[in-house]
Amino acid sequence: MRGRIPDSFIDELLARVDIVDVIERRVPLKKAGREWTACCPFHNERTPSFYVSPAKQFFHCFGCGAHGSAVKFLMDYERLEFPDAVEELAQSVGLTVPREGGDDRAPREDKTDLYAMLDAAARWYENELPKSAEAKAYCKKRGLDAQTIERFRIGWAPAGFDGVIKALGGSDKRMHLLNEAGMVASNERGNRYDRFRERLMFPILDRRGRVIAFGGRIISSAPPAREGQEADIPARTPQKEPGPKYLNSPETPLFHKGRELFALWQVKQANPSLARIVVVEGYMDVIAMHQAGLPIAVATLGTATTPEHTEVLFRAAPDVVFCFDGDRAGRAAAWKALESALPRLRDGRQAYFLFLPDGEDPDTLIRKEGKDGFEKRLKEAMPLSAYFFGELAHDVDTASLDGRARLAERARPLIARLPDGAFRDLMAQELEKRTGARAVLDADPSARRAVQRPIVVQRSLVRSAIALLLAQPGVADQVERPYGFLRMDKPGVELLAELIDLARSRPGINPAMLVEHFAERPEYPALQKLMAAMVVGEPETQRAEFFDALARMEEQAIVQRRDWLTAKSREGTLDSAEKAELRELLAARVAPVKVP
Secondary structure (H helix, E strand, O other), rough: OOOOHHHOOOOHHHHHHOHHHHHHHOOOEEEOOOEEEEEEOOOOOOOOEEEEEEOOOOEEEEOOEEEOOOOHHHHHHHOOOOHHHHHHHHOOOOOOOOOOOOOOOOOOOOHHHHHHHHHHHHHOOOOOOOHHHHHHHHHHHHHOOOHHHHHEEEEEEEOOOOOOHHHOOOHHHHHHHHHOOOOEOOOOOOOOOEEOOEEEEEEOOOOOOEEEEEEEOOOOOOOOOOOOOOOOOOOOOOOOOOOEEEEEOHHHHOOOOOOEEHHHHHHHHHHHOEEEEEEEEOHHHHHHHHOOOOEEEEEEEOOOOOOOHHHHHHHOOEEEEEEEEHHHHHHHHHHHHHHHHHOOOEEEEEEEEEOOOOOOOOOHHHHHHHHHHHHEEEEEOOOOHHHHHHHOOOOOOOOOOOHHHHHHHHHHHHHHOOOHHHHHHHHHHHHHHHHHOOOOOOOOOOOOOEEOOOOOOOOOOHHHHHOOOOOOOHHEEEHHOHHHHHHHOOOHHHHHHHHHHHHOOOOOOOOHHHHHHHHOOHHHHHHHHHHHHOOOHHHHHHHHHHHHHHHHHHHHEEEHHHHHHHHHOOOOOOHHHHHHHHHHHOOOOOOOOOOO
């Protein structure tokens, strides 16, 4: 299951829609034999290299490499997240998206009232800002103009414990919504109070521009009362411990901080075609960049960069620049971002790292250097590869054999997390260049561990079998169990078996539906590439080649087992059962597998 949408529904949806119709509503297509073609909507070109296959229900551009199902096209073309693309596609064919764990025909819970409550809260905070001399003075001090305040819907949470409660919580239902939205909190005695008090308020918007949460910033030296204090204590009672500089909404049904990015909505609105996006640490850093004419900045919400963040970032733009302070905390945050980005660095995606001088942040630097100065810094950002090897080698003597060995051991498991492709190959080659040790990484993207052989880029026998299966999922019905090829010690055999099982369990499944089941797994990009590859031959020829590949894999499995037992016999460690097995293998010839 992907997210809260059952796999069975995705299958039904992709079976109901025609990818040609979906794409043709947005991109003019021309018939070209069995396929349709057009100039690619994802990069500039004069000669069409964008093809749509009705048989595979799949699109592929031979120019930029974009490819996928109808769902993936909507995600890329409309810049939608997966659930939103499914929703839009389902509406086009009259289907209702089911909710997780429930009746497939039941709609997901309606959160319209919750969105409305959060929007009303944002409007209330916006209206309170002009009433506060302190908040207005702070905005002026930070150089925020009226257009920026309006664009980001910046507001003010006044002093007191019940401002939002009085304004918006006029009934039990509305109080329930305020609580569900994270706008109120309760102390030990059960008394409710406003979560945000005496803070500059920044609404956090989702991918559709709806308010889903807030971030609040202290602007005065007198901190607001801590959460949990009694509602009858004055808000300005001095505290021994100041509250946090920034306070974010808690996790709610609409807000998950590990997935959301502040100002992503504003970035997408300002950039119809976004080539680069910058991740900074604070709300004010984001806003300063936008106001200075660089509307390409977002921020995580009080948490380290997560894998979900990096996927959202790379969907928004092919190049991501992580901008952090140069201190220890900033470098720790940068390394966390690198680790989250590695599995998502498919070919065409690039990550960079920019470390700022001590005591500086994007807000202060833009004030000092202006837009041009900060852009210059962005252009000089360190590529991920340079930061990767520099960080791993910072305490290693690479002039010594032991130091190079240590660097190799540190780098190998991380490089193995990269998706299969040119960047992974080049990183492995760079490791070998720096250490002299061969980069013995698994060539198959379904494995993420070090193995004893070098990276290869050519298609293996297992990959050929997978590509042929993706061309004709129906051939899986004729594969007999148990799968003899599973005894072969090669990367990808378990993935092949899983694909066969999946195809057998869903008669009539098409290639796009089959691949979409792996949409949140590391194998997804490689499977898309294999499906996009041209498989030569008529269906019967392809079918014969598929079963020939399985037969050769079984033969290799037997040879591997025989060689292993032979080597073990030389050590004198075979038990009686292994001795009998070896005699049989040496005496027998591999029988050809019958093609059904």
